[in-house]
Amino acid sequence: MEKEKKSTLIVDSCPLICEKYKEILTPVDKESEIYLFNIDVAYNYEGAFEVVKKIIETESYLDFIILELKLPHTEDKRILSGLDFGILVRKLLPTTKIIVSTSCNDNYMVHSIFKNLNPEGFLIKKDLTSDNFQEAIASIVNETPYYSRTVLKLLRKKISNEYLLDSMDRKILYELSIGSRMKDLPNYIPLSVASIEKRKRQLRKVFGVKNKGDRELILKAREIGVI
Numbered sequence: 001m002e003k004e005k006k007s008t009l010i011v012d013s014c015p016l017i018c019e020k021y022k023e024i025l026t027p028v029d030k031e032s033e034i035y036l037f038n039i040d041v042a043y044n045y046e047g048a049f050e051v052v053k054k055i056i057e058t059e060s061y062l063d064f065i066i067l068e069l070k071l072p073h074t075e076d077k078r079i080l081s082g083l084d085f086g087i088l089v090r091k092l093l094p095t096t097k098i099i100v101s102t103s104c105n106d107n108y109m110v111h112s113i114f115k116n117l118n119p120e121g122f123l124i125k126k127d128l129t130s131d132n133f134q135e136a137i138a139s140i141v142n143e144t145p146y147y148s149r150t151v152l153k154l155l156r157k158k159i160s161n162e163y164l165l166d167s168m169d170r171k172i173l174y175e176l177s178i179g180s181r182m183k184d185l186p187n188y189i190p191l192s193v194a195s196i197e198k199r200k201r202q203l204r205k206v207f208g209v210k211n212k213g214d215r216e217l218i219l220k221a222r223e224i225g226v227i
Contacts, residue, residue: 006063006141007038011048011085012101013071017125018043021066021101024130025137035141044071045079052092062096064140065089067119069102069109070225073174080170080227086117097140101125106224108206110154112164124150163206165226172196173203173221176214 008025010018018041025037042048048065055062069082079085086098099121100113113119121140123133127148136146147155171189180188185196200217204210207220221227 005036005038007061008040008064008066009048009051009062010039010041010066011043011045011071011082012041012066012068013043015043020130021133024133026134045074045082045085048085049074049079049088052089056092062093064097064099064137066099066101069100069104069113073227077171077174080174081225083113083116083226084167084170086113086119090117097121099123099136099140101128102225104225105150105154107154107157109224109226110151114155115164119145121146122151123148126150163202165203165206169199169203170226172199173218173227177218177222177227 010021012018012021022039022041025039040051042051052062054060065086067082067086071082073080079088082100082102086100089096089098097120098117100117100119101121101123103125105124105126110122113122121136123136123146127150132148136148139146168189168191172185175185175188182193182196186192189196191199200214203221204212204217207217207224209216209220211217218227
């Protein structure tokens, strides 16, 4: 049988992990169908977005993105997290299958990723072996979603607050994390100071942060991969 090539973009800051993914992505034999992979690698969201733009410009096709959530934001601040990048990919390349493979295993973030992104695959790195990574790829190639053990466990847990962050919340958290002053935030975010304060109160509630200062809120946002 002629081997079908699947184009794949790996987005992860660790070269060793990227090399391991490439090594594992040898032909996957599933029900007598064999696939080969053309693989690009990006170590940050800037590089990943350049690959996406090239695909659009050349009218070519991207079958898969394997995406880490916790990488540095782009210089123009358009992409602050893996969630932002995934949402952008969904808009620009709607047929591309997204496989989140991340060290982030926060209950709130897992539910938020499903609500906003609904990835075809969701893998927590601590669950991964070469065998089940290959099993995940084979499953997704054959149109069956694949979620690792920790993801399934977290999905069965109801989150305590149904509020889900939007891009405005993430921008507020980012500006606070780089030291922007509250009185200056309306210069960067199209909201009043009162509206921003209201969102901050909601974010503290969502993250379970009792301290009224910004430090704990920022630390929690970084911990779960929001910024």
